[in-house]
Amino acid sequence: NAGVTQTPKFRVLKTGQSMTLLCAQDMNHEYMYWYRQDPGMGLRLIHYSVGEGTTAKGEVPDGYNVSRLKKQNFLLGLESAAPSQTSVYFCASSFPTRDRGWQANEKLFFGSGTQLSVL
Amino acid sequence: DAKTTQPPSMDCAEGRAANLPCNHSTISGNEYVYWYRQIHSQGPQYIIHGLKNNETNEMASLIITEDRKSSTLILPHATLRDTAVYYCIVRFSTSGTYKYIFGTGTRLKVLA
Numbered sequence: 001n002a003g004v005t006q007t008p009k010f011r012v013l014k015t016g017q018s019m020t021l022l023c024a025q026d027m028n029h030e031y032m033y034w035y036r037q038d039p040g041m042g043l044r045l046i047h048y049s050v051g052e053g054t055t056a057k058g059e060v061p062d063g064y065n066v067s068r069l070k071k072q073n074f075l076l077g078l079e080s081a082a083p084s085q086t087s088v089y090f091c092a093s094s095f096p097t098r099d100r101g102w103q104a105n106e107k108l109f110f111g112s113g114t115q116l117s118v119l
Numbered sequence: 120d121a122k123t124t125q126p127p128s129m130d131c132a133e134g135r136a137a138n139l140p141c142n143h144s145t146i147s148g149n150e151y152v153y154w155y156r157q158i159h160s161q162g163p164q165y166i167i168h169g170l171k172n173n174e175t176n177e178m179a180s181l182i183i184t185e186d187r188k189s190s191t192l193i194l195p196h197a198t199l200r201d202t203a204v205y206y207c208i209v210r211f212s213t214s215g216t217y218k219y220i221f222g223t224g225t226r227l228k229v230l231a
Contacts, residue, residue, distance in 0.1 A: 004162075033219070042206060043163070043221040059220065090162050092219075106210075108155070108219060110162030 002026055006091050006111035013081045013118045021076040021114050023091030030095045032074035033058075033108070034066060036087040043090060049074055081118045089114045123207045128226040131201075137194040139225050141207030144188040151210045152183060153219065154192045156203040163206060163221075166192065197229045 004025045013019055023032065030051050035043040035058075045058030049068040063085060065077045074093075078085060092108040124142040131137040143152060151170050155163040167174055167181045169190070174181040180193040194201055206224040 035221070042223040045218060045220060048218060058218065088160060092162070094219075106151075107153070107165035107168065108163070110164070112162050113160065 004091055004093055004109050004111040006089075006114050008114060009112070010115045011117070013078075013116065015082060015118060017081050018077070018079050019081065019116075020078075021089055021091075021116075023074045023076070023093075023111060024072055025074075025091075025093040025109070026072060027093060027109065028071070029093035029109070030071075031093060032068065033092045033094075034064070034074065034076045035090045035092065036060065036085075037090060037113075038087050046076065046089075083118045085116065086118045087116060089116060122220070123209055123222045125205075125207050125222060125225045127223065128228070130228050130230055131194075131197045133199060133229050133231050134196055137192075137197040137201065137227060137229070139192040139194075139205050139207075139227065140189065141191070142189045143207070143209050146187050146209055152181070152187075152190050153208040153210055154179070154181065155206045155208065155221075156201075157206065157224070158200075158203040166205075168210075197227075199229050199231060201227065202229045203227060 007022045033048040034046040037043045044060050046064050047066040049055045052071040055066045067075045090113050091111040094108045151168050153168040154166040157163045167179050169181045183190045204224040204226050206221050208219050210219050
């Protein structure tokens, strides 16, 4: 049981390049989230998903797109990277599946982060 | 959306209790209070959560005021490994879905 796995761990991009960050969870969680954290700041919610095939905007969605084609994966895309997107990106998941009913364990499980630098 | 306010930093002597306050004056009746911590640049780690009753687990205790407008996280015997940024979060629901909005947290430094 690996929990939440993020790939890659580090990436350097040039302005205008595109890339996709992958988040995978093996806990059968319904909800998944993408956050960014800038130096000395708290985490800010970019996008989230409440189930396979669904996505929604968070606090700072501009410049990012997401997809949840499979329940276990949540992809974050940067179509045209900008220096302002230099940050550490964290993925998280929560909740068990509705098939097993709602449980009390509603805490977020985080990945170890992706350090992205845009030059 | 309920927001939280925390002091930016606190110090605590090793072995003493660390009391971290959080203000969430706009919290609504069905919103939970969660606490997470982030050590160095790792992903945040869950500590505890509660709705209106005080809660205790192996890591910490959570005291929520009767009016639910503020809460305090208590680390009973702080160690150097508890040095971290602590986030108080109110989980709120929008149309049946849940979001967790983090603030800037409290940077706790445990002193030897």
